[in-house]
Amino acid sequence: MDKGIVKIGLLGIGTIGSGVVTLLKKNGRAISEKIDVDLVLEKVVDRDPAKLQSLGLPEETITTKAADVLEDPEIDVVIELIGGIEPARSMIIAALDNDKHVVTANKDLIASHGEELLAIARDKNLNIYYEASVGGGIPLIRPLKQSLVADRIHRLVGIVNGTTNYIFTRMDQDNLSLEDALLEAQKRGFAESDPSNDIEGRDAAYKLIIMSGLAFSSSIEPDQVHVEGIGGVTYEDIAYAREIGYAVKLLAIGEKLPAGLALRVHPALVPLAHPLAAVLNEFNAIYIEGDAVGEVMLYGRGAGAMPTATAVLADVAEAARSIHHQCVDTMIEGTFHKASFVPIKDIRTRFYLRFLADDRPGVLSALANAFGNEQVSLDMVIQKRSFGDTAEIVLVTHLVREEAFQKALEKVMALPAIKPNPSMIRLLG
Template sequence: MDRKVIRVGMLGLGTVGSGVLQVLTQNGEEITGKLGSRLEVKKIVVRDVSKKRGVGVDPSLLTDKPEDVLDDPEIDIVVEVMGGVEETRHLITRALENGKYVVTANKDLLAQYGADLLQVAGAHGKNIYYEASVGGGIPLIRPLKRCLAANRILSLRGIINGTTNYILTQMSREGKEFEEALSEAQAKGFAEADPSSDLEGRDASYKLAILASLAFSSRINLADIYVEGISEVKLRDIRYAAELGYAVKLLAMAEENDHGLKLRVHPVLIPLTHPLAAVSNEFNAIFLNGDAVGEVMFYGRGAGSLPTASAVCADIIDAARNIKHQVENGIVEATFGEKPVIPIAEQVSCFYLRLKAKDQPGVFASLATAFGDARVSLDMIIQKRSDAETAEIVLVTHGVSEGSFGQAIAEIKAMPAIKSINSILRVMER
């Protein structure tokens, strides 16, 4: 039976929720023309129905009772844009058990409980749509599921956190120190009042877990992702990187080889010739390598009310099409197994090292011995006088196992001539 009206219930009306309502309202005629049915927002769950809203909304649509959405048999699609994990997990489970399709932008929830929720959806012949969970308005989830489905994905590398990319861009282009760049990001709305999830790399690790699970058809445990943030990246390192022909970015990386998966999030010196080096400010980009398609890059705004709402609304339309054509959904992702993950100590990286040493004969010989003992080969060296008695030394290595590099660092730290090791970063091979 052809459905003339498909009804939507929303959980949340914050920044993203307001954007979703705005897009559905202002583009309603276009959506109806493409879908052949009208989308109607029937109810919106908020914590405080009396709160003034930044978006025009009929007060009769608002409720503070989740059951008004979850248990309403007329509501076909539940859109979760409230955030949070534990409470939200129970609400989404209830929606699926009540036979509703679910659309969500909640990366934290999906990274932790996505596989379990997909199993619930599959058991009830429904689906969870989550395009907006990674990359804001950049289409990523759908291409991985559909357009690139015939490929074996070999690797993915991405700038998937706008806050850290904005900070690093400001440090690089404007010469701002970390704290100044962070304050500016917060003032412009690119960083939360508590930015720790972004700065420490957790936000990017949640997104990587979602992308890697699709790319490699495997459940991804967050604990298996190696994570470092950008808090220790200094302006001095960014300037040295530029001198050496690199830009510093927070990268999320996943790769599969015969031994398993490599999963990591950390700052990386990227060659200025690589497309990711040019991605600036709050923009995101993901670089995929498939065995058939080759290299593909997705680029756009990775956050914000309307870019994220664009992806949420696309998912709503997808779900509505399935309802309109009475398509029952079996969830492929729910059957994913678990592939082995290669520990970070066994992975190979190139390294950037900045240290201060006494300006005296024999220092380089001692460093060369330490690196030689650990089978670490050096690629580039810069030495600059720091003061009358101290030299600042920057070294870039060729590829070496993390364990071997750690062995060399332990030996260097014990040298009397070494005053301090100020920075260690990884380097993308040219």
């Protein structure tokens, strides 16, 4: 078969866009040799002419008008790196309308409108590739779609937010407060100046939606994910966790329970012997449990221009192969069924709890009684430190339904000896 040519239009020159241009310049020839197709960067669009100039591309390649890409009949594949919902969504639809395959790194868009866009693509016998939307350079979407196609996945647990993982690692290793660790992350480029999407768990929730949709072949709306951020975790919690054999991580958990899917993002205590506990700093990892395959973990850099650019170009290469080999109709895998969802209140888990109480006889037994009366059984109680007449109490429960635990907690917190504002962190089961 003769060597093919596939022409690419690139929308958006931010960090990842520049990375894609750089990587294609550097490795284009090697890629072409591997896939038997020359990848030609035909046009690059950005609103900002200065950014376009900085790429060092020929004048005829750069343009500030998206229509120059979307309506160019020469272009086979459009890479969308604008981010956000609009105008990215409309541009992807326009690209599909003009018979172009689409590659995107747009997590927010795929999480919230992925099914809609994939349905349009399928009708047009085209495909949308989105490996770069989750986990940067970590092979993840393709393994979920293809490598694990023969298995039934019953759980996936991800550390999919590099900012919060970096913060927890610094808090643990350097005894920093959350605030200081965040400052450090911002200084090192691992947190944005407004880090709220990361800190509050929304970034991880979007990624969980994309992964769970594929893993469980299910249609998932954002409001079906229970989301808690890392704001309530203190340095003391991380130190206690380590003392009892756990690391604290922000986890994105998707589970197929008998009653339906349970999807949640929250900080959690991960046993130190679990492979996820060894995922440090800005690294990401996704731990997948399948009936047949057992446990699989995919680990790497979940963000950054160059790692993410490798995922974008891997998708472009797959689109190019499919075009070059004249495959008939689209090869979209993934069906999205209606699913039932299990609300957080019905999930059974174990809880870590740390709070202050009056340091006097009888407090611990009142506490144990209050939990016991609500059928919450305790696995571990530690009372180690006192501050004047105040004692610090740490406890870990056995498995308990969330709703029952919350009810018991309410009663415990109503005891006169117990101070308000406890730390509460769930355990990875």
